[in-house]
Amino acid sequence: MKLGIIGAGSLGTALGQRYAESGHSIMFGGGASAQDAAVRLRVRVGSNAETAAFGDVVILAVPFCAIGPALADAGSLRGRVLWSCVNALRPDFTGLAIGFDNSGAEEVARRAPGARVVAAVPPFAHAIAKGPLSYDRDLAPTVFVCGDDSAAKRIIEDLVLELGAHPVDVGSLTAARLVEPAMMLAVSIAYAGVPRDVGLRLLERSPILAA
Numbered sequence: 001m002k003l004g005i006i007g008a009g010s011l012g013t014a015l016g017q018r019y020a021e022s023g024h025s026i027m028f029g030g031g032a033s034a035q036d037a038a039v040r041l042r043v044r045v046g047s048n049a050e051t052a053a054f055g056d057v058v059i060l061a062v063p064f065c066a067i068g069p070a071l072a073d074a075g076s077l078r079g080r081v082l083w084s085c086v087n088a089l090r091p092d093f094t095g096l097a098i099g100f101d102n103s104g105a106e107e108v109a110r111r112a113p114g115a116r117v118v119a120a121v122p123p124f125a126h127a128i129a130k131g132p133l134s135y136d137r138d139l140a141p142t143v144f145v146c147g148d149d150s151a152a153k154r155i156i157e158d159l160v161l162e163l164g165a166h167p168v169d170v171g172s173l174t175a176a177r178l179v180e181p182a183m184m185l186a187v188s189i190a191y192a193g194v195p196r197d198v199g200l201r202l203l204e205r206s207p208i209l210a211a
């Protein structure tokens with residue numbers, strides 16, 4: 001699959017590295033950091049618009065404060081699958097910039113009219129970069145998948161599975177209002193004091209066991 005990754009920071013490069021290793025074709029979009037990442041990983045690089053046109057899936061991995069310019073540069077994404085990895089964090093990571101009646105995911109969708117937006121905030125970039133994800137008791141971390149296009153969600157769930165994570169469809173894009181605070185919780189646990197390598201996991205009891 002062709003993956004166009006807009007934003008080649010910690011997360012974008014970790015995803016690019018893993019997906020390049022598993023045989024996907026990668027293009028990074030952005031400025032100097034995209035150039036550097038492309039050279040290091042020996043993949044393509046282009047403008048945001050070229051990257052958006054390249055990808056069967058366009059992955060948005062920029063800070064929340066950069067979604068406006070990044071998507072404006074990307075041009076029309078109408079009909080395209082757009083995986084938003086963005087959490088609506090404040091620039092200093094002390095909390096969420098918006099929430100409860102809005103989400104980063106919905107702000108992305110507003111700036112990409114007609115795109116098939118799927119919001120799925122991945123686990124921490126450093127963990128993704130190390131290889132298949134597993135935490136205590138060999139559990140894979142859950143990635144909560146939100147969106148209004150079921151077929152697009154299945155595509156992103158497959159990509160999440162490839163990382164070794166555990167995708168869970170939590171419904172429409174507005175469910176991101178609940179997911180983004182949960183992922184902020186993971187950030188605050190991870191960086192309160194000594195940095196910790198944490199992920200969130202949804203546990204389910206089967207109906208037979210629960211009876």
Ligand SMILES: NC(=O)c1ccc[n+]([C@@H]2O[C@H](COP(=O)([O-])OP(=O)(O)OC[C@H]3O[C@@H](n4cnc5c(N)ncnc54)[C@H](OP(=O)(O)O)[C@@H]3O)[C@@H](O)[C@H]2O)c1
Binds near residue numbers: 011012029034073
């Ligand atoms: N890091 C994680 O563990 C993690 C995990 C889950 C979700 N996320 C989410 O992923 C997003 C990125 O996080 P990050 O940690 O990777 O951030 P980061 O390391 O600060 O990287 C951000 C990247 O976005 C690029 N960028 C900024 N404006 C851009 C634009 N207009 N067009 C193209 N590229 C642009 C930057 O390029 P320049 O440096 O060249 O300006 C940089 O490469 C955030 O929304 C975050 O909430 C991150």
